[in-house]
Amino acid sequence: MRGINFLSGCAAAIAVLGTSSHVTAQTPLVRGALQDVSPARLQSDVARLADFGTRHTLSETASETRGIGAARRWLRDQFQGIADATGRNDITVELQRFIQPPNYRIPEEVELVNVVMTVPGMLPEARDRVYVVIGHYDSRNGDAMDFEGDAPGANDDGSGTIAVLEMARVFAPRRLDATVIYMMSAGEEQGLLGARRFAQVALEEGMDIQGVLSNDIVGDPSGPDGRSAPTEVRVFSEGIPMYPESGEMNMIRQLAMESDSPSRQLARFLDDCARRYATDVRPRLIFRPDRFLRGGDHSAFNEQGFAAVRLTEVYEAYDRQHQDIRDVGGRPYGDTAEFVDPEYLAGVVRLNAAALGEMANAPRPPRCNIVITGLETTTTLEWNASTEPDVAGYEVVWRATTDWRWTHVEDVGLVTSHTIDLSKDNWYFGVRAYDREGHRSVVSFPGVDRQ
Ligand SMILES: [Zn+2]
Structure with a gap:
């Protein structure tokens, strides 16, 4: 696990759990556009x-x-x-x-x-x-x-x-x-x-x-x-x-x-x-x-x-x-x-x-699914690999079913599946892609793949 950040911006949680701040990560291109x-x-x-x-x-x-x-x-x-x-x-x-x-x-x-x-x-x-x-x-x-x-x-x-x-x-x-x-x-x-x-x-x-x-x-x-x-x-x-x-x-x-x-x-x-x-x-x-x-x-x-x-x-x-x-x-x-x-x-x-x-x-948002192999307490997501050459990795995001926005994120790197130790019964999940400069895609909401 590369580190979990709270998107809510709780500084203590980021310091303990995080490796980089997703709250403040900016890219020079977008920052320059805003200044203009x-x-x-x-x-x-x-x-x-x-x-x-x-x-x-x-x-x-x-x-x-x-x-x-x-x-x-x-x-x-x-x-x-x-x-x-x-x-x-x-x-x-x-x-x-x-x-x-x-x-x-x-x-x-x-x-x-x-x-x-x-x-x-x-x-x-x-x-x-x-x-x-x-x-x-x-x-x-x-x-x-x-x-x-x-x-x-x-x-x-x-x-x-x-x-x-x-x-x-x-x-x-x-x-x-x-x-x-x-x-x-x-x-x-x-x-x-x-x-x-x-x-x-x-x-x-x-x-x-x-x-x-x-x-x-x-x-x-x-x-x-x-x-x-x-x-x-x-x-x-x-x-x-x-x-x-x-x-x-x-x-x-x-x-x-x-x-x-x-x-x-x-x-x-x-x-x-x-x-x-x-x-x-x-x-x-x-x-x-x-x-x-x-x-x-x-x-x-x-x-x-x-x-x-x-x-x-x-x-x-x-x-x-x-x-x-x-x-x-x-x-x-x-x-x-x-x-x-x-x-x-x-x-x-x-x-x-x-x-x-x-x-x-950012790279195109991946098409993703929750993989179902039987009853289990974890959640496995899989997605298609980006065809865009600057893709640098993917992030899994999640939130409680009563939350209006994604509250948690995990950087899972350049892979096309990931298992997370949380139950799909209780959380919503999504996947987004990011490029080498750190531009992030819109979150893609998963369908289901019954195996
Ligand atoms: Zn009008």
Whole structure:
């Protein structure tokens, strides 16, 4: 046994039991990316985006200064500038267009356009793995169908859109093993249209999307009545798949894995990264698919079976969300840029960046099983060996069945099975891979192998 650490950060336990601290282990690449996040740039970019007046999905596209067309051309140009500065010729920046037929919020056929930058992975064996960071660049005001009135959408979702842009800026010059897609979606407010289209095509084309981080309303930590949560952001994750495959619900019930979906492992991973990089903004994990009875772009990826989570500030200010700009008795309404806090937004971006840099550089999470040979008090896990050449080893993690996060970890080295002296009756287990620099993958939850 190489040493067991308590992830909870109990110093005495680490000193007695540990060989290295998993709580504070950081990699230079990710630490450097976090340092490059610029609150001043975030602030000016959010204000610039809000200045297009409205980015309603049905707003005009011919003007160079107002409407969703001008906004997306500006966003594309930002992406292109980032891509050009790298000197790489394999980065693509696209306006991905499709025709959206009428629906309850689309009165007549309209062209929708996602703004997408794809940065291929630098490790050939990892290039097929894709991570998506997404924010929706469309906006709305009090009337979901008002395509002419002002809808600056500074926070919803200018904040998430600019978060995506900033992540592209800090990571494009850096070497990531896996492929990252930076995406600004259209039509979220009209029914998740841009994200759904993208996710459907991705599934049809067999794109191996391993994780999606959707940032939607992440710029304003203050809420109504003086409430504020400047050091937290909510992370929503589904526990049960939206459209389970045949037999999947039965397996979830048999293995009691109703809180161990890939999306939930991704949410826990964000929490783990926040602890390791001591980010100013920490995730508050909410174990439900979204806010009560609501949905967002991550839901469109969940629909297709992809792991996807949503980040949203703790207190939403409804005076400023989906509101016409106006003043009622001295009380301002409307989603204007002055209410976006650049330091808070930078904190959310750093949290995203910690997770993105870690999972894109770590080896693919192993497919693992709990091996059953008979009744026994120990637990044996086995997993497939990584095909990525920089894999340096694996860690087994576990937690009590009532715990929300992984609390224990054992570094088991470069092996493909391990027996641990704890009963699978009483604990949940998982396996993750790490590379030579110490980037760790998202935890993989085991199935069963009856021998
Ligand atoms: Zn939104």
